[in-house]
Amino acid sequence: MAKIAPADPSLLIKGVGESVRRPLPDSFHVKGGDSTYSYSRNSYYQRLAANVVKEIINGAITMKLDVEKLSSRWNTICIADLGCAVGPNTFNAMQDVLDFIEQKYKLQCPKSKTLEFLVFFNDQASNDFNTLFTSLPQERPYFAAGVPGSFQRRLFPESSIHFVHCSYALHWLSRVPGELLDKNSHAWNKGRIHYTNAPNQVVHAYASQFAKDMEDFLNARAKELVIGGMMIIIMPGIPNGMPYSQLAASLMYDLMGSSFMDMANEGLISEDQVDAFNLPIYTPSPEEMAALVEKNGDFSIESLDLTNPASLVEGPVDINAWVIHVRAAMEGMFTKHFSSDTIDEMFDRLTKKLSEFSQQVESGYKERTQLLVVLIRK
Numbered sequence: 001m002a003k004i005a006p007a008d009p010s011l012l013i014k015g016v017g018e019s020v021r022r023p024l025p026d027s028f029h030v031k032g033g034d035s036t037y038s039y040s041r042n043s044y045y046q047r048l049a050a051n052v053v054k055e056i057i058n059g060a061i062t063m064k065l066d067v068e069k070l071s072s073r074w075n076t077i078c079i080a081d082l083g084c085a086v087g088p089n090t091f092n093a094m095q096d097v098l099d100f101i102e103q104k105y106k107l108q109c110p111k112s113k114t115l116e117f118l119v120f121f122n123d124q125a126s127n128d129f130n131t132l133f134t135s136l137p138q139e140r141p142y143f144a145a146g147v148p149g150s151f152q153r154r155l156f157p158e159s160s161i162h163f164v165h166c167s168y169a170l171h172w173l174s175r176v177p178g179e180l181l182d183k184n185s186h187a188w189n190k191g192r193i194h195y196t197n198a199p200n201q202v203v204h205a206y207a208s209q210f211a212k213d214m215e216d217f218l219n220a221r222a223k224e225l226v227i228g229g230m231m232i233i234i235m236p237g238i239p240n241g242m243p244y245s246q247l248a249a250s251l252m253y254d255l256m257g258s259s260f261m262d263m264a265n266e267g268l269i270s271e272d273q274v275d276a277f278n279l280p281i282y283t284p285s286p287e288e289m290a291a292l293v294e295k296n297g298d299f300s301i302e303s304l305d306l307t308n309p310a311s312l313v314e315g316p317v318d319i320n321a322w323v324i325h326v327r328a329a330m331e332g333m334f335t336k337h338f339s340s341d342t343i344d345e346m347f348d349r350l351t352k353k354l355s356e357f358s359q360q361v362e363s364g365y366k367e368r369t370q371l372l373v374v375l376i377r378k
Contacts, residue, residue: 049309050089050167050234053372054096056303057232060374061100064302065230067115068108070162076116077101077162079142080224082151083169084121086131091140094119097165097232098142117142122155124148126332150174152216156224164221164231171235173280174213177205180278191261191271194253194279196244203244210282214292222298225377231299236283237306237371244283248317248364251357252326252350253279259349269342277337279330289373299375309370317361319354323347 070077079097084090098117105115121132125148136144147155151166152174179187180202187201195203221231236249244250257274264271284292286304293299327347334343354361 049370050093052307052309052370053234056305056307056372057097057374058100060232060303061097061230062104062107064374064376065101065104065163066108066228067101067105069228070226071105071109071112071115074162075113076118078118078120078156078160079163079165080120080122080147080156080161082122082155082164082166083172084123084127084132086128087135089167090121090132091135091137093165093167094142095137095140097163101163119144120147120156120161121145122147122149122151124150151220152213154220154223158223159226161221161224162226162229164225164229166232167234169235170214170217170233171281171283173206173209173282174216175209176278176280177209179205181276188275189278190275191257192254193257193260193274193277194250194281196247196250196254206282207284207288210284210288211292214289215296218293218296218298222296222377227377229377230302231373231375231377233371233373233375235371235373236309237289237369238283238285239306239368240285240287242285242367246364247283247367247369248361249283249369251360251364252323252354253281255350255353255357256346259346259353262349263342263345268345269338273337277334279333283369284371286371289371293373293375298378300378301373302376303372303374305372306368307370307372308368316358319358319361320351323351323354 067077079094081090081094098119101117102115105112119142121129121144123129123132127148129146129148133144133146149155151169177187179185180189182188183190185201186199187205189195189198189202192198192202195206225231236247238244238247245254256279260269260274260277261271263269264274286306290301290304293301293304331343334346338346
């Protein structure tokens with residue numbers, strides 16, 4: 001296991017348009033429960049990655065969020081964590097956000113009454129909310145509520161939310177672009193399960209779907225956030241102009257596809273099964289994200305930067321642990337298309353293949369590939 005740089009445990013944090021045109025399938029959720037491959041047991045890397053930007057978020061709240069103005073109208077500050085999964089990362093993230101807002105409030109309003117907080121935990125209806133709320137901290141300085149549903153649509157009343165947090169959720173597309181499955185389309189993604197090393201038509205199909213999803217997401221949040229409210233987005237990103245194949249995650253997706261194709265060539269599964277499956281994951285560049293926010297027009301961009309998500313990891317990447325973390329996040333998708341034995345075999349092969357490409361994994365893993373976006377509602 002890679003060594004983790006010394007850090008205060010208290011610093012570790014996580015990882016609509018009026019109508020919905022593209023509902024998120026129920027299979028797009030992390031593995032619930034508390035089993036070996038559950039997300040609750042295997043989300044430590046996501047926590048470390050989000051922790052990298054903790055102090056940037058603190059600075060953004062301190063410098064850009066006018067808590068005095070917000071509290072002059074509302075004594076209860078409403079916060080939403082979109083794509084919360086099953087914990088524990090979401091609880092750490094929300095506690096940190098509350099602490100930062102309270103610190104700013106005490107600076108601006110030292111003699112005012114204490115604020116109250118209401119935190120909404122949102123994810124797909126198929127998310128394991130039982131595990132989420134069973135592990136909810138008993139001693140917490142906020143009221144809590146669960147809000148099931150796709151964040152591509154409206155989730156809350158108009159002008160009712162003061163702060164939105166969305167960590168490692170927006171890179172999931174609401175659906176697989178239909179062109180990828182159309183044998184008559186130039187974007188037919190035959191023999192692959194992602195756009196890594198795919199023709200430009202495939203990449204464009206993914207990028208277009210992400211743009212549509214972001215349009216819905218930003219339109220929804222613009223309705224729900226109060227004027228002056230803040231939104232924090234943390235997600236995988238890619239430097240402007242970098243080939244997708246240089247990302248460590250893209251290498252993993254490519255090797256997943258080759259593992260499935262090897263199994264198809266060996267007669268363990270059919271090639272049609274592989275051709276019918278595509279990962280609904282897209283990694284935008286800062287340039288792409290900035291253009292989408294500016295097109296929406298309802299938010300000012302206070303910060304939009306790439307960071308290194310692995311800066312707290314020392315030593316070589318633990319391939320086995322990384323694959324288990326990925327499996328915890330993705331297994332729900334695979335089970336809709338492949339048998340459990342096939343999934344086990346694919347992940348076994350993937351681990352071996354990644355070990356053969358360990359140098360490339362190391363190189364890509366240490367790049368600035370985490371996108372942090374700080375927005376204020378105009």
